[in-house]
Amino acid sequence: MQDTIKEIFTESIQVQIAAGEVLPSALESAAFTIAQSLINGNKLICCGTANCHMLAQHMAGVLVNHxxxxxxxxxxIALSQESINLGQSTQVDDYDTFARQVRAFAQQGDLLLALAINGNEKQIISAVEAALTKDMKVIVMVGDDGGELVGLLGPNDVEIRTPSKRPSRIIESHLVNLHCLSELVDLTLFPQDENYV
Structure with a gap:
C-alpha cells in the first residue's frame, strides 16, 4: 500500500512539472485578462463540472475575500449547480443550468472562467456558448485533449490545458493553476513593495 501512495505522489508531481513547462504563457495571459476585466469594472463568473464546482467556488471566494x-x-461569483426554480410548467435540462445563469446575470465585458475535465461536458459547453453570444471573453481550464470545448474558443479567449488524462490529476492541477492566477492578479492590481515578505 505504501508503494501505491508513493506512486500517487510521484504521478501528481510529474503532472505538475509537465504543467509548469507548458502553461506559463497561458496562465500569464489569463491573469492579464482577469485583471483587465476587473480594472474595466466587470466581474469574473466561475463555473465548473460537478467535480470542479468546489474549485469554481474557491476562485470566486478568493477574489471576493483575498x-x-x-x-x-x-x-x-460562482454559478449555482442547482437548477433554478422556474415554476412547475418549465422543465430545465441539467446541461442548460449554467447557460441560463450566464444569460441572466452576465453583461458584456464580464469574463467566464469555466473548469472542466475533458472538455466534452455539455453543461460547460453550453455555458461557454452562452458567454460567447454575450461577447464575453472566456478562460477554460481543461485536461486531456480539450474536447469540444477548445473548438469554441476564439483568439481573445484563453485555454489552460493540463497535460493529463486522469481526472484526479487534472483537478489537482486546476487548483494549483487557480492559486497561480490569484497571486498574479493580486500582484498586477495591488503590487507590493519589493521588500514585502
Whole structure:
C-alpha cells in the first residue's frame, strides 16, 4: 500500500512539472485578462463540472475575500449547480443550468472562467456558448485533449490545458493553476513593495 501512495505522489508531481513547462504563457495571459476585466469594472463568473464546482467556488471566494494578502474585494461569483426554480410548467435540462445563469446575470465585458475535465461536458459547453453570444471573453481550464470545448474558443479567449488524462490529476492541477492566477492578479492590481515578505 505504501508503494501505491508513493506512486500517487510521484504521478501528481510529474503532472505538475509537465504543467509548469507548458502553461506559463497561458496562465500569464489569463491573469492579464482577469485583471483587465476587473480594472474595466466587470466581474469574473466561475463555473465548473460537478467535480470542479468546489474549485469554481474557491476562485470566486478568493477574489471576493483575498488570497494571501489583505486587499479590497474583487467582483466574482460562482454559478449555482442547482437548477433554478422556474415554476412547475418549465422543465430545465441539467446541461442548460449554467447557460441560463450566464444569460441572466452576465453583461458584456464580464469574463467566464469555466473548469472542466475533458472538455466534452455539455453543461460547460453550453455555458461557454452562452458567454460567447454575450461577447464575453472566456478562460477554460481543461485536461486531456480539450474536447469540444477548445473548438469554441476564439483568439481573445484563453485555454489552460493540463497535460493529463486522469481526472484526479487534472483537478489537482486546476487548483494549483487557480492559486497561480490569484497571486498574479493580486500582484498586477495591488503590487507590493519589493521588500514585502
Amino acid at each position: 488570497y494571501e494578502t489583505e486587499r479590497p474585494c474583487l467582483p466574482a
